[in-house]
Amino acid sequence: MNPIKSESKSQQKSSGEITDSESSGGPVSHQNQLLSPPDASGKSTALDRWLMRTMLQKAGNPEIEVVLWDESVISTASTPTKIRVKILNRSTLYKLLFDPSLYFGDGYSQGSIEVEGGLIAFNEAIDHCTHTSDTEGFYRDRFRRCLSWLKRNTIDAARSNIHHHYDIGNDFYRLWLDEQLAYTCAYFPEPDVSLEEAQIAKMDHVCRKVGLKPGDSVVEAGCGWGALAIHMAKHYGVKVRAFNISREQLAYARERARYEGLENQIEFVEDDWRNISGSYDSFVSVGMLEHVGLKNYEELGRVIARCQRPHGRGLIHSIGCNSPRMLDSWTTKRIFPGAHVPSLSEMMRIFEPQKFSVLDVENIRLHYALTLEHWLERYERELDQVRDMFDETFIRTWRLYLSASVAAFRAGSLQLFQVVFTNGANNEVPWTRAGLYQNAGQDR
Amino acid sequence: MNPIKSESKSQQKSSGEITDSESSGGPVSHQNQLLSPPDASGKSTALDRWLMRTMLQKAGNPEIEVVLWDESVISTASTPTKIRVKILNRSTLYKLLFDPSLYFGDGYSQGSIEVEGGLIAFNEAIDHCTHTSDTEGFYRDRFRRCLSWLKRNTIDAARSNIHHHYDIGNDFYRLWLDEQLAYTCAYFPEPDVSLEEAQIAKMDHVCRKVGLKPGDSVVEAGCGWGALAIHMAKHYGVKVRAFNISREQLAYARERARYEGLENQIEFVEDDWRNISGSYDSFVSVGMLEHVGLKNYEELGRVIARCQRPHGRGLIHSIGCNSPRMLDSWTTKRIFPGAHVPSLSEMMRIFEPQKFSVLDVENIRLHYALTLEHWLERYERELDQVRDMFDETFIRTWRLYLSASVAAFRAGSLQLFQVVFTNGANNEVPWTRAGLYQNAGQDR
Secondary structure (H helix, E strand, O other), X not given: OOOOOOOOOOOOOEOOOOOOOOOOOOOOOOOOOOOOOOOOOOOOOHHHHHHHHXXXXXXXXXXXXXXXXXXXXXXXXXXXXXXXXXXXXXXXXXXXXXXXXXXXXXXXXXXXXXXXXXXHHHHHHHHHHOOOOOHHHHHHHHHHHHHHHOOOOOHHHHHHHHHHHHXXXXXXXXXXXXXXXOOOOOOOOOOOOOHHHHHHHHHHHHHHHHOOOOOOEEEEEOOOOOHHHHHHHHHHOOEEEEEEOOHHHHHHHHHHXXXXXXXXXXXXXXXXXXXXXXXXXXXXXXXXXXXXOHHHHHHHHHHHHHHEOOOOEEEXXXXXXXXXXXXXXXXXXXXXXXXXXXXXXXXXXXXXXXXXXXXXXXXXXXXXXXXXXXXXXXXXXOHHHHHHHEOHHHHHHHHHHHHHHHHHHHHOOOEEEEEEEEOOOOOOOOOOOHHHHOOOOOOO | OOOOOOOOOOOOOEOOOOOOOOXXXXXXXOOOOOOOOOOOOOOOOHHHHHHHHHHHHHOOOOOOEEEOOOOOEEEOOOOOOOOEEEEOOHHHHHHHHHOHXXXXXXXXXXXXXXXXXXXXXXXXXXXXXXXXXXXXXXXXXXXXXXXXXXXOOOHHHHHHHHHHHHOOOHHHHHHHXXXXXXXXXOOOOOOOOOHHHHHHHHHHHHHHXXXXXXXXXXXXXXXXXXHHHHHHHHHHOOEEEEEEOOHHHXXXXXXXXXXXXXXXXXXXXXXXXXXXXXXXXEEEEEOOHHHOOHHHHHHHHHHHHHHEOOOOEEEEEEEEOOOOOOOOHHHHHHHOOOOOOOOHHHHHHHXXXXXXXXXXXXXXXXXXXXXXXXXXXHHHHOHHHHHHHEOHHHHHHHHHHHHHHHHHHHHOOOEEEEEEEEOOOOOOOOOOOHHHHOOOOOOO
16 A cells, blocks of 8 residues: 555646657647548558558568558468557558658557557567567667767756656556556566565665665665665665656655655755765666666766765666667657667666776566566556546557567567676675575565 | 596696797797896986886876885885885886886796785785776777777687697696686685685586576587586586687596596587587587687677577676776786787677677676685695796796786776676576575586
8 A cells, every 4th residue: 555645636637648849848738730530541552552561571570460441451470360450541551651660659549550469469579570680780770879879868858858757647657556656677586476575576686786784875866756765764774865857756755755754864856867966885776777868878977986985886777778779769759758778888888987897787677578567457457547637549658658668578679787886996795696585685 | 636647748847938929829938038137237326216106106106115126215105015016127127118017027027026015915006006997097998999909819819829828738737726627717605615616616607597407508618628518518417519729628628528428428629619510508608708809709799699599598707897998918918818808898799789688797706816816825835846847937927927817806907707698589588596596506
């Protein structure tokens, strides 16, 4: 049970914002210029079908069938498949030509694309096709990554990007996250533990990796709704300064800290990570790096070097990928503006210029697939309540986002890295990692 | 006890080769043109002393004292120190100006430099000075690394480089390595276990990380004297194909496999890693990457992608460093021609172009410091026997190499990375790492 009651402010029913600007801010404007409503579009032509088949071939011949508005079927499946994508009008088909990722997502959100046979299965089929280890793709991705380098993630842009996703109402997140509102990958000691237990296990795993001791001080960059800050203060007896630029999240976190009687141990600061001051035993950041922007990694390293004491260990927990690449355009436009998921070589731009010693990297990708399955299941279960808050476009957007994310972590398109690091000359590090796995949860 | 008796071929007493060519091949030519023997050099001048002091300042003011041939003392120690370096003649001082690393090493080897207060402590004092996290140093190192990119490590050069270090007589290595001749970092479950136990624990740690099962096939790149290949075959019931280009090591490994009755399970191949053919469940390489050369990392990745089956896990165990840099010139000229120790971002050049998924990185740097302490202690204990094989220059060269290596791993100038990886789409990976730490050694 969540100790904090639902906020009393009345929720306005708002729509999934589909606009064509990259970072439009709030989620409330209902715009529908981009995609026209489903229509019959007449019979499909030979050109329509040839274009669709060519698109599928370019996508690597996924194991799916496409059904056009006139029921004609285009298939690249090598064996019979239940996964069918229905494109309900010609204009949707032609938009897909220009940016398949963006207009598939928008088309699905607005109902001009339907998927049969499972949204996760469809996304997995697509993701598996991109999993050839073609070197050509590697270099193409490197080029696209160079372009992304140009993207600004200034303090102002970061604020607007974060507001876009995280400030759409705590009540909404409360419907389908765990009771502590941990909105990052959980750690399941066994696959069948509950989401609640797995989120607690994740927090303990992080605390053990950085070796918290009572009286330590910790700075947390990007604290979400405060679950980890509160866990560290309550169970490890440390002082926490936690930074976030989402106002709604901070309001909730402060209220929860007061409820727990931890307001003297935790300071929640509404500010950007670039403005972290002071010195701490540990720097911890769980699920913020995705929003930092590749261009700012070296600056993040400098901030950590400035604020983490020589014998401290830090941890960065982030979604990542196996080789430098860009997130798909739908996700970066509609879900996480300004987001970038780094490869390990990219993450090293944080650590190497400062000569930090990387002690431990753990990849728990399949734990994120499972976490997302829990979220998706809860989301679908609470759909009536979501429907009271948002319109159908929003509902379909979030269903696609959660389903595509399950698929991406299952298929290996996305990874989840936890990186532990310390000052290069620090010898006060655990002799082995065995301690992480002994009497887990008993040390607090 | 080592099951294989000392080889009967008579050892020729040979010298530590000090020549001025980068990769001179055999270790037997005794050349002494470079450094003249100690002489009085008269009184030191103000210029001599100023040069020495400037060099120390450039080195970051290490906590040492330098004593010149006329007993004049130059100190940059901030507190009284027992570490004193004696420079016994002027020509040695002037050579240091041009390449401190190379000519310190050569000077020590030939007795024109003496160190009081401990060779390890001296090297640690120097290494600590290079441990500022100065960005300038980072970029300088990147530049030097670019130069190293030009270095060839062709198959022929690799053969000559490996011969230089590893083919100087198995009897020599037998004096101070563990009984299985494992010449790589051991893994000490507790710091006080013996070197023998720690080498076995290391091999088990590797086997567990890649998840060997009876009947699996493994290809090992750079197998040394065969300890790991034999361990895997004997204790995990796998078939091993082990590659090496050191003839002396292979002769020993084959004899040992025959002695153990494992000749049907292990094939030792005298060939370069580039020529690995076939397909295997696991690719394992312990202590070879240092000799591969940065330029060849992508090719190594292609070789692994070609030979490791989709559900296999691989492991690369290598000396590394916290940020891209070059090994010092003495080590790359006198000890390991052609060697390069990668940072993690550099190691990722093996994995990222192939879209391998990195599952686990463990840094066991302090285990290598301890391993080297064991080797150094045994080396000093067996000095009489070393003296029967080699001259004093060789003895001092190897003492410096082992001592400087202890210091480098203690001070954090060097790291030891074990990286576990698999095909990007492989979901048959351990759910957590807990299995590595349960009943260690009981699964074979």
